[in-house]
Amino acid sequence: MISLFITLAHPKGVLLRDLHAVAMGRLEITFGRLRLERPGMLASGIMDETGDSMARMIKSGAGAVVTKSIGLEPRPGHRNPTFTEVEGGYVNAMGLPNPGIELFAEEMEIALRAGPVVGSVFGSNAKDFAVLSARMEDCGACAVELNLSCPHAEGYGAEIGSDPKNVRSIVSAVKSSVDIPVWAKLTPNTSSIVELGRAAEDGGAEAVVAINTLKAMVISAELRKPVLSNRFGGLSGPAIKPVGVRAVYDLRGALSIPVVGVGGISNWRDAAEYLLAGASAFQVGSAVGTKGPKVFGEINRGLEMFMSDHGYGSIAEMVGVARE
Amino acid sequence: MLHVSETVKIIGKMRESKDTYTLEFKWDAPAVPGQFVMVWIPGVDEVPMSLSRIGKIKAITVKGIGEASNAINDLQVGDYVRLRGPYGNGFSIKKSKKVLAVAGGVGVAALIPAIKETGCDTIIGARCEGEIILDDVARKYSKSVWTSTDDGSRGFHGNAVQLAKKKMALRDYDLVIGCGPEVMLYFLHEACKENDVECQLSLERFMKCGAGVCGCCMMDRLRVCKDGPVFGTEELDGLSDFGTRKRDECGRIVDLR
Ligand SMILES: Cc1cc2nc3c(=O)[nH]c(=O)nc-3n(C[C@H](O)[C@H](O)[C@H](O)COP(=O)(O)OP(=O)(O)OC[C@H]3O[C@@H](n4cnc5c(N)ncnc54)[C@H](O)[C@@H]3O)c2cc1C
Numbered sequence: 001m002i003s004l005f006i007t008l009a010h011p012k013g014v015l016l017r018d019l020h021a022v023a024m025g026r027l028e029i030t031f032g033r034l035r036l037e038r039p040g041m042l043a044s045g046i047m048d049e050t051g052d053s054m055a056r057m058i059k060s061g062a063g064a065v066v067t068k069s070i071g072l073e074p075r076p077g078h079r080n081p082t083f084t085e086v087e088g089g090y091v092n093a094m095g096l097p098n099p100g101i102e103l104f105a106e107e108m109e110i111a112l113r114a115g116p117v118v119g120s121v122f123g124s125n126a127k128d129f130a131v132l133s134a135r136m137e138d139c140g141a142c143a144v145e146l147n148l149s150c151p152h153a154e155g156y157g158a159e160i161g162s163d164p165k166n167v168r169s170i171v172s173a174v175k176s177s178v179d180i181p182v183w184a185k186l187t188p189n190t191s192s193i194v195e196l197g198r199a200a201e202d203g204g205a206e207a208v209v210a211i212n213t214l215k216a217m218v219i220s221a222e223l224r225k226p227v228l229s230n231r232f233g234g235l236s237g238p239a240i241k242p243v244g245v246r247a248v249y250d251l252r253g254a255l256s257i258p259v260v261g262v263g264g265i266s267n268w269r270d271a272a273e274y275l276l277a278g279a280s281a282f283q284v285g286s287a288v289g290t291k292g293p294k295v296f297g298e299i300n301r302g303l304e305m306f307m308s309d310h311g312y313g314s315i316a317e318m319v320g321v322a323r324e
Numbered sequence: 325m326l327h328v329s330e331t332v333k334i335i336g337k338m339r340e341s342k343d344t345y346t347l348e349f350k351w352d353a354p355a356v357p358g359q360f361v362m363v364w365i366p367g368v369d370e371v372p373m374s375l376s377r378i379g380k381i382k383a384i385t386v387k388g389i390g391e392a393s394n395a396i397n398d399l400q401v402g403d404y405v406r407l408r409g410p411y412g413n414g415f416s417i418k419k420s421k422k423v424l425a426v427a428g429g430v431g432v433a434a435l436i437p438a439i440k441e442t443g444c445d446t447i448i449g450a451r452c453e454g455e456i457i458l459d460d461v462a463r464k465y466s467k468s469v470w471t472s473t474d475d476g477s478r479g480f481h482g483n484a485v486q487l488a489k490k491k492m493a494l495r496d497y498d499l500v501i502g503c504g505p506e507v508m509l510y511f512l513h514e515a516c517k518e519n520d521v522e523c524q525l526s527l528e529r530f531m532k533c534g535a536g537v538c539g540c541c542m543m544d545r546l547r548v549c550k551d552g553p554v555f556g557t558e559e560l561d562g563l564s565d566f567g568t569r570k571r572d573e574c575g576r577i578v579d580l581r
C-alpha cells in the first residue's frame with residue numbers, strides 16, 4: 001500500500017507509464033567483454049538443469065542464465081532429503097546432480113535460442129575444469145563460471161575452492177583452454193573471501209561471483225537427526241543477503257576485476273544494495289522458488305523506477321556508490 | 325510463509341488393501357484438493373505423497389512399492405513423521421461445474437478431497453477387486469461411484485478410461501479431473517478432447533525440493549511440483565513430455581514408451 005501511494009503521489013507519477021519505453025536499454029550492462037541487456041542473471045542450480053526451463057527464465061526477464069553446475073559424468077546427487085525450508089531461506093544439499101556435459105549440450109542448444117547462457121562447471125582438479133570449460137565454450141556459452149564453492153559435495157566445490165592456491169591454478173588452467181571470459185564463484189565459508197578473490201584475479205579470472213551458500217545444518221528435534229541425507233548443506237535466501245553484500249563490498253575494494261553479487265536477492269531493493277556495494281551485475285536464485293520466474297521482471301521494473309527517481313542514467317553509475 | 329515443515333504424530337492408521345495404508349495426523353496447514361507433501365523417513369528417503377484428507381486432520385494414502393513407501397507403511401500410531409508442504413497448485417474447480425473424477429489405482433488418494441468438496445461422480449479403476457481402494461470414502465460424498473477392473477473381478481470389465489468414455493457419452497460433464505498412471509492419463513486426456521470436455525490431471529515426476537527450486541521435475545518448461553502437479557487441457561496440449569518422456573535423478577531423458 002505504501003509503495004503504491006508513493007508511486008501515485010510522485011511528481012513524475014504521470015510519466016511512470018511511459019517509463020518502460022524511455023528506459024529501454026537503461027538496464028544494459030557491459031562488464032569485461034560481455035554486454036547484457038539486463039543486469040540480473042539466474043543463479044546456478046535453480047531451474048537450470050533443462051533447456052526449456054533456462055529459456056523460460058530469460059523470457060521472464062533474466063539478462064542471462066547460469067547453468068546448473070555440470071561435471072564430466074552423469075551424477076544423481078545426494079539422496080533425498082536434499083532440501084528444506086528454514087526461516088529466511090532454504091538449506092539444500094542437492095549434491096551436484098547433473099546429466100554430464102555430453103548430454104547437457106542438447107539443453108544448451110535449446111537455452112541459447114532464448115538468450116545468453118553462462119556455463120557453470122565443477123571438477124575435482126584443474127584438468128577436469130579445463131576440459132569442461134572448453135566443452136561449454138564449444139556449446140556456445142558466453143562465459144564460464146567455475147564452481148569453486150559448493151559446500152556439500154565431497155571432493156568438489158568449496159573443498160578445493162577454499163584454498164587460494166587451488167583457485168589460482170584452476171582458473172589459470174581454464175584460462176589457457178578457453179577464449180570466453182572465466183568467472184570464479186567463491187565460497188563465503190572461509191576466513192578471507194578477499195584472498196580467494198585475489199587468487200582468482202591472479203589466475204586470470206575476468207570476474208568473481210560471490211557468494212555461494214553458507215554451510216548449514218537442520219536437525220529435527222522429535223526425530224533426533226539431521227534432516228538432510230548429507231547431514232549438512234548450504235543456506236541460501238534472504239538470510240544470507242547481508243553476508244553477500246559484505247563480501248561484495250570487500251571484494252570490490254580489493255580487486256580490479258568486476259564482481260557479480262549473489263545471495264538473498266528477491267526484489268529491486270536487494271539488487272540495488274548489491275550494485276551500490278560494488279557488484280557490476282547480480283544473480284537471483286532462491287527467490288525464483290519463493291516468488292516464481294516473474295521475480296526477474298519485477299526486479300527490472302523496480303530498478304528502472306529507482307534509477308529514474310534517483311537520477312541514474314545507467315546501472316554502471318550505481319556500481320559501488322555506497323563505497324564513496 | 326506459504327510452505328512450512330512440521331513434525332507430526334500419526335493418530336490413525338487404516339489398511340486399505342494388502343499393500344496400501346492411510347495414515348492420519350493433525351496438521352493445521354492450509355491445503356487445497358490435489359496438493360501434496362514431502363514425507364521424510366529418516367535414514368531411508370523423502371518422497372512426495374498427495375494429501376487424501378485436507379482438513380485439520382490430514383492424511384496420506386500410501387501404496388507400498390519400494391523402500392520409502394514401505395517404510396512409511398511401517399509407521400505406527402504414535403510415531404512421528406516430518407512433512408514439508410503442502411506443495412503444488414491443486415485442482416481449481418468452479419462450484420457450478422458438473423465434474424467427473426477418474427482415478428487409477430492409488431491415484432484416487434489425490435482425488436478424494438476434490439470428491440468430498442464437489443460430491444462429483446467418480447470412477448475408481450484398478451487391476452483387480454483387491455486393489456480398488458477408498459471407494460467407501462468416495463461413496464460418503466458422492467451418489468455415483470463406479471468401479472472398473474482390468475480382470476472384471478468387480479464393476480466394469482475394462483480400464484477406467486473406457487468406462488469414463490461411456491459415462492461422458494451419457495452425461496454432460498463440464499470437467500474431468502484425474503489421477504493415476506501416466507499412460508492412463510494420456511488416454512483420458514485424448515478421450516476428453518474427443519468429447520470436448522475440459523480436464524485437469526495430476527501428474528508425477530521425480531521430485532527433490534518439491535518447492536519449485538531445483539528444476540528436476542520439469543515437463544517441458546513447467547515444474548510439476550509448483551506449476552503443477554495438476555495441469556489443465558491447454559497446458560497438457562503444450563507438454564511434449566506428457567506420456568512420452570521423463571527425467572531421471574541426473575536429469576537425463578528417459579522414454580516412457
Ligand atoms: C505429486 C506426487 C504425488 C504422489 N502421491 C502418491 C500417493 O498419494 N500415494 C502413493 O502411494 N504414491 C504417491 N506418489 C508416488 C510416490 O511418491 C512413489 O510411489 C514413492 O516415491 C516410491 O518410493 P519407494 O522408495 O517406495 O520406491 P522406489 O523403488 O524407490 O521407486 C519406485 C518409483 O517411485 C517413484 N519415486 C521414487 N522416489 C520418488 C521421488 N522422490 N519423487 C517422485 N517419484 C519417486 C519413481 O517413479 C520410481 O521409479 C506420488 C508422487 C508424486 C510425484
Ligand SMILES: Cc1cc2nc3c(=O)[nH]c(=O)nc-3n(C[C@H](O)[C@H](O)[C@H](O)COP(=O)(O)O)c2cc1C
Binds near residue numbers: 045092185240286287
Ligand atoms: C537448490 C540449490 C542448488 C544450487 N546449486 C548450485 C550449483 O549447482 N552450482 C553453484 O555454483 N551454486 C549453486 N547454488 C547456489 C546459488 O547459485 C547461489 O549462490 C545461492 O543460492 C545464493 O543465492 P540465493 O540466495 O539467491 O539463492 C544452489 C543453490 C540452491 C538453493
Ligand code: FES
Binds near residue numbers: 530
Ligand atoms: S522438485 Fe525441485 S523444482 Fe520440482
